[in-house]
Amino acid sequence: MEWLDRMAKAISLIESRMEGKTDIEELAREAYSSPFHFQRMFHMLTGFTVAEYIRRRKLTLAAQELASTSSKVVDIALKYGYESPESFAKAFRKAHGISPTDARERGIPLKAFPRLSFHLSLKGAQDMDYRIIDRPAVRTIGVKIATTTTDGQNSREIPRFWQQAHSDGTIGKLVEACPGKELLGICGDMDLANERFDYWIAAENDDRPADEQWKEFTIPAATWAVFPSIGPMPHAIQDVWRRIFEEWFPSTGYEHAAGPELEVYPDGDTTSPDYRCEVWVPIVKKQI
Missing domain, CATH: 3.20.80.10 (Regulatory factor, effector binding domain)
Structure with missing residues (x-):
């Protein structure tokens, strides 16, 4: 369906802007809808808000970068939109249960929040009265x-x-x-x-x-x-x-x-x- 393609394009735009700020109005335009309708649809279809999705995805990418590179914690924090290492560490600990520094240790378990995809699910025909x-x-x-x-x-x-x-x-x-x-x-x-x-x-x-x-x-x-x-x-x-x-x-x-x-x-x-x-x-x- 057309709306699935539009939502998929919006997700692609979100993923391309992980290192910067994401504009809700731009995402809504990509989905051919108003900002409010896009956000309400997103939340009802996925169970979390656009902001929450972006936050979880950024913290997933940040964890991967901490585990696989020698980049400074402060640089990774700024890269993914956090104003200070302290605010980044607080969000990171809430998401992963450990500090950003601990994420560099080998064998430390991390949580991955995968990219969303939308698929058409065919169901038995059932009238919807309104x-x-x-x-x-x-x-x-x-x-x-x-x-x-x-x-x-x-x-x-x-x-x-x-x-x-x-x-x-x-x-x-x-x-x-x-x-x-x-x-x-x-x-x-x-x-x-x-x-x-x-x-x-x-x-x-x-x-x-x-x-x-x-x-x-x-x-x-x-x-x-x-x-x-x-x-x-x-x-x-x-x-x-x-x-x-x-x-x-x-x-x-x-x-x-x-x-x-x-x-x-x-x-x-x-x-x-x-x-x-x-x-x-x-x-x-x-x-x-």
Whole structure:
């Protein structure tokens, strides 16, 4: 497929710039997409961000150079974009479990993070239901945490956030404050270049002002692709997210509109095989 070729070209460009700075906008142009869509696709398809991939690849190449050459540690650090030997040593130890100096010793085990490649995987035909809707801005209230995609930290922190909100009564109070409204999980203020975003547990509310208990978040007006998820949480909705980026985006004329993403949770037994919720993704037509 065409999108596979584009992603492969972007990876080749990344690999050619390992000794310098990598510009996200240039990578996105190589993939014929917006910077936000490229970064979001990359993360959903690979499980790590562009920045994390580049960091791991540089530390792999640096380890190989330390083990096979007599180049100074400071020179290798600067070559791969680290401002000081200290910052390089800290990142190197986190990646390999040893110091850069130790990497020169014969027989020392090192970790290799290989270059990515994208391949088409043919699967059994399975319809993917969705609808496209336009919606004006919506005001919500709720609670939030700041999290990061680095090392998959968000995948651990968000479930804990929901568990805490249930156990400390926050969910019950939010339902009372927003009667008749569905609970929302919102990924907002996404800063993909720095691997950070805010995650909200919220509900629509036009009347209640923000206060010490509730903060306010406005979901902007947008065109949305809405996908149903049917099955027990969290596996059913995780599968929907995977298919959106692996199957739906590559096969349509749309890309991510760089706005917040929503999960809409109606009341019900979330462990039931019949539980139905939705994923909302903001979209725009591709500009090619």
